[in-house]
Amino acid sequence: MEKEITIYDIAKLLNLSPATVSRALNDHPAINSNTKSVIAAKAKEMGYRSNTFASNLRRQRTDTIGVIVPRLNSHFMSTVLAGMEKVVNKSSYNLIISQSLESVKKEIANAKTMFNSRVDGLLVSVAYDTDNTDHFDAFVKRGIPLLFFDRVLEHKQGTSIIIDNTKAGYEAVSHLIEQGCRRILYITGNLKRNVYADRLKGYRLALLEHGLPYLDELVMVTDLSQEAGIEAARLIQRMDKKPDGLFIANDLCAVSCMSALRKNGFSIPDDIAVVGFNNDPVSVVIEPNLTTIDYPGEKMGEIAAQSLINHLNGSLDIQNTNTIILHSELLIRQSSVKKGAN
């Protein structure tokens, strides 16, 4: 087991002071470039690695950004994370990732951990049932920048990065209506979450614009899991007046619902047309392929991370830039295109 090398070891060997070694290793302009290269060479030779703790302790910062997401195992989320990592690495920051598993309780615990590990900034997409922002207050108080993405909270200063869910919902539902649907069921997640509430707004808007009535019974709140999709199919089966269109706020759920419906003898898109959300890879696995909303995950990650870093570097004030809206797009596939339409 080898001994850990410090700047003192290097300094002693080169007859220099630790201060000089430290400055050299940080490429400080006051240090002679010859000295720098000598020190760099020696450091490498001795297998020196900087002690982050000493450094962090002294500098009062960690170069670390925390990320709290509901779940890791969605195509969307891991794309977002990839985008964040890309940006963050370039600026030599680090990422600490944790998942709330859709529970506020765990989210609170995660926030506390992040706080205690003194992240320089925090990127959050909130859980299913997060109600208030109390657990983030500590960050605000200490001036640690906080940025929400995708699933954002209402009464927050600080920046949010989102897509225009209202518009996306509007487009999805308009498309269904254009395909001849007249009774469109919206299967959604918790309406506390902006993403689902806004899509509902879009849904209502589309109905309104096309002169269709809005009916409470055609909005079904679920947890958008695969089981929820199956359960939804069961409920549809039992409905007196069956829907002829489905707008489901998550592809995975949509897909399991579709497959359950087909087992029950429904034909898609002819009996029921379906539009999902997220453009998950599974959407092109299912037959018929699922019409869905494509969602720029990687870019969202990049922009979120970049905004935070810019703020940390002082080149952008997050407080002033309030909301960044990214572009999303309806991808029309077979699941929603009725033969007779157009």
Next chain:
Amino acid sequence: MEKEITIYDIAKLLNLSPATVSRALNDHPAINSNTKSVIAAKAKEMGYRSNTFASNLRRQRTDTIGVIVPRLNSHFMSTVLAGMEKVVNKSSYNLIISQSLESVKKEIANAKTMFNSRVDGLLVSVAYDTDNTDHFDAFVKRGIPLLFFDRVLEHKQGTSIIIDNTKAGYEAVSHLIEQGCRRILYITGNLKRNVYADRLKGYRLALLEHGLPYLDELVMVTDLSQEAGIEAARLIQRMDKKPDGLFIANDLCAVSCMSALRKNGFSIPDDIAVVGFNNDPVSVVIEPNLTTIDYPGEKMGEIAAQSLINHLNGSLDIQNTNTIILHSELLIRQSSVKKGAN
């Protein structure tokens, strides 16, 4: 912006020494329990949070465990991570997660980062093209315990946590043979990886045992992506002697291959029976539902983390426990059950 509270602030206010405060907060037995509660109360009141860096610097450990995985966005991986988190939280360790995106280059970078952040231990599932373990040598040299799971490397001391891929492959292929398949195509990932190589062994074993010939042309090496599944379907289409069974080492790939095959007019399972691997949720979305190998992800995560922690606590020597094998299981669904068989 509030000032950060330290043990010195608490000490001063209570007319005690910082040493006492530190001991009290760490529940040291030498401290009077009244004193302890007074200090605890004051700390809470003042909003004290321990400075991890100072602590880590002094104690020369971080209570942090690093995890490097190929990708986050698989059902399997996020289940593993959930298992790890569970265990790790219970022992008040933290997790740093990073993904190699299947590239050695990134894996090397990740390892370096982990090393520099001085993780107390490292859990790794290697990338597609990782050849050697040089980038982990630094850990071994410094005595930092290293544990591989699922995708493990050969010439390593230290523990590995795996399933018996040979047995799983054997069972999958035996099942296909029992269903009447005689030409079984194995679609695999890089054979450098134990998981894929071992499944191949099982494949060969099953053929051998049932008196079927092993043919090189019936092993197709791909990257197991969705595109690879489609490409595989195209190749099958072009084969003179078509296979009547498919064993595909990954559900997502299997599923896209199936759906491409069906588009080309193949009937599943009658023309071609299919078995996948991982029991990904998508396996019950596809029609017909995919027969697959169920893989205890959460448990794998738990055991991996627990073994590492036990080692760190000195209650288990990782060097001696060399390989832990978990139980896996063949889940038979419609994609592989031929009507005529049995």
Next chain:
DNA sequence: TTTACTATTGCAATCGATTGCATGAATTTT
């Protein structure tokens, strides 16, 4: 009453890197 413990608490050094403020040498300006 003296000695021996035990229970609590404090002192002060330590972990390794950073940085404001000198210091001394070399170079330029007047």
Next chain:
DNA sequence: AAAATTCATGCAATCGATTGCAATAGTAAA
């Protein structure tokens, strides 16, 4: 040649928590 700059480096304090080694008070044993 003296004064003013510039360049390169060192000194020493600092970040906050931990811990070996006292020190003190209180209690029990002799």
